Amino acid sequence: MTFELPVKFLRRTAIASGAAVVLFAGFAGAPALFASAQEINPSAVVPPSGAPMSFADLIERVRPAVVSISVRQRPDAAQGQSQEGLPPGFEEFFRGRPGRPGPAPTSLGSGFFVDQSGVIVTNHHVIEGAEEITIRTSDGRDVQADIVGSDEATDIAVLRVRGGGRYQYVTFDDASHVRVGDWVVAVGNPFGLDGTATAGIVSAMGRRDAGSSAYVDYMQIDAPINRGNSGGPTFDLNGNVIGVNSAIFSPTGGNVGIGFAIPANTANGIVRQLLASGRVTRGWIGVSIQPLDDDIARSLGLEEAQGALVASVVPDGPAARAGIQQGDVILTFDGNRIEDSRDLTQRVGATAIGANSRIEILRNGQRRNLTMRLLERPSEQQLLASATPTPNETPEPEAGTGGGVAQAGLGVSVRPLAQADRARYELTGNEGGLVITQVDPSSDAAQKGIQAGDLILQAGGRAVRTTAELNSAVQTARRAGRPLLLQVDGRTGRRFVAADVGEG
Template sequence: MIERVSLKFLRRTLIASGATVALFTGFAVGPVLLSGGAIAQEINPTSVAPPSGAPMSFADLIERVRPAVVSISVRQRPGASAPTPEGLPPGFEEFFRGRPGQPGGAAPTSLGSGFFIDQNGTIVTNHHVIEGAEEITIRTSDGRDIRADIVGSDQATDVAVLRVRGGGRFQYVTFDDASHVRVGDWVVAVGNPFGLDGTATAGIVSAIGRRDAGSSAYVDYLQIDAPINRGNSGGPAFDLRGNVIGVNSAIFSPTGGSVGIGFAIPANTANQVVQQILRDGRVTRGWIGVSIQGLDEDLAQSLGLDDARGALVGSVVADGPAAAAGLHQGDVILSLDGRRIEDNRDLTQRIGAASVGQSVRLEVLRNGARRTVTARLRERPSDEVLAASDRPEPTTPQIAPSQPGVAQSSLGLSVRPLSQADRTRFELGANAGGLLITSVDASSDAATKFIQAGDVILQAGGRAVRTPQELATAADAARTAGRPLLLQIDGRGGRRFVAVDVSAE
């Protein structure tokens, strides 16, 4: 019934589209006699030249590159499920799912795409395509099924490298430097959507440097509108010269199918990862041992900065490189080796690209004064190790009516000192300061910044607070200075800094 309705709708759409084409396409016209003796013009379609730079056909390009593109079938370990990276925006997850596990306890399988980058059978694909693999089979464009092994993979960028068993000679393609790619350039995707080997689609580069297309802090994605679907994961995106400018990795899709919003890992990013895997078998990144957050205009103003560039240190890992260098919680990292830091993502990428053991100079802002520290980088631990070391979010405390807070009218909230039970819940020391928020005015600036009852204020204006009066004093000082009040908050959203307007009396 669904298919029948869809076909009727399609027919109606095509009929309406046909009328529109007749009205608006520039056709040559000749005379035609209509009923009633009126004279019309005979419609003679003329050829229309493509826009400047556009090919009449992509056939030659696709014929040249298709032999280098492979389909990948992965049988996963028993008990495994098709992986879905965490932290994706809504609508992205569907692209990462392979075929569901077969009934009766059979091992789950997933499908993806990949491409040869040398004649000896080295293949590039996505990490999520081969994650949990027990057996990997690639199918070439001429229909051969060949087993392949994992050389290495990198979850952080979603790039993996395979090599076929037994060697051979294969047609291959090469990475291009995606830095020259511009919005509006043509792009051709070849892959294995829904198991349909060798499917080619075309479109344009819709945007570059997308940072909100996935969970990776190390990838600024290309956005393309060439239709890609499940199974295109790991396949190449080509320019008109047949060079790989991206590795297809994700789509935004409310329905699970293509809606013209796809994302590819830029070739220069992917190639750097591939070369390190081929050289070392794995990817290593520099690490300084801090958690950081970005700056907005309010945070920058509360810190006395002229603009919102830099990275705010939220916490420092004990015994890590940053702790050894003397970095403190609340510092703002302004530059790395003399080059300005644009934001927290810029710092993450530049530290990650640095060599393990390298010493870096960091210019930081602390309490309004600038200073320089030197940190010796270590190897970044795995995502699993970092996740295991994260402090679990505290549970929401029950705020008894008998424990009302002291109103802070300029902040639009009420607070009370911490009890010993509060300190235990938030994993604070027995003598740690802090104020528990007992209520928040829904119309306040604090509420718009997701501060909630049950959160704890650890610092105000860069100083620890223990009493409501200390908080009020910090708010008065910020108001006198004509800037928002910088608060360090601990709660369900994790530990973070927030700048709150205190202009109201």
């Protein structure tokens, strides 16, 4: 959320600015110290190639298209929302004084016109829970706006001002040409200060660890942005929008030189869908996937950790109908190499609903080609509702101090399932497994997070129900000189783990 700073903070800043002016005035008042210095001809100062002498013309041209957004939220939308990052002692300005009701919850953000009729792009989190949205234009007019559509997955929202009119606007450019080191200019509404402009460079491209979205590879910039810049544009030197400011990395809540923008090519595609139908649709194949690490790749005979490992398959979903199984590795999608699980998610999401897609998988060391017809991805609420529940806490095994048959190669002891275990682990159909009763703390299995009470469902790509089957899988992996791929169900849900089996 974004909040306007109280007056006393602004006053303190003004005092500091005044001190700086006095300092420079006194410094300039001693001309004798510099009487022999050669006067510098300003026209002789030439900026380096590609560096503008000033951003003033650019900012003057684009600022009329940038707006401030004030959102009055529904009372229920404010419940549980924290006002993190407030300066110490400022909480009463936002939460109301003790014993008195506070003001209606309000958030502030930025946005920009993308056509002359009054269509505005901003962030989803700026307008989330909105009861009333007020737009302040660069010339100080306040107009009301309505939500056209919003996409939480990419944090993009589209608004339209009421009453029509003609507005200056800016356009998206394809951000694929942007390079690290290129100049950028951000214009927005930090802390409610309308029309603030800052400049910097592109610090990095393709940041995947900047947010929780699997659909955005963020552009990192060092142009200062703060709370209230959310939803504002990032410009190149031609005045084109190459990003939508979305987040900052900050231990304090203020700018530390690390900001993140949604690249224009991602944002523009979402905006077009929202304008066309008010919603965003994405392809879906009906699997949950997990990343491949080096150990899992070695256990599967892959030379590198490339592809997406299928952790589970939705019954009767597109993948299930196409014959994909748990433990398969998806290597290509429509002829494109899959780098990792995130790459697959993005490619599938960008594929048209109903399209027939070609997929290459790896199963038991063999490559296979499959074809599947994509469906529309359900909402996050639907996916959560249909997901197989997992226990919040897996109970300790009955023989907590021992018991079970030791598997020396893995460093674990296991026992067969008892009837009571089926309900405990919420097993369905013919699912079986072996309950882990002990784990050697020095084993690789322990280092990979396997614990007593976990359930081994598969070993080496095959279901295991007996200690003999597990021992056979250990011996096979040992002869191949590879880790053993296990499917484990436990406190962190179902996952695949590759554990070393020793040399025997």
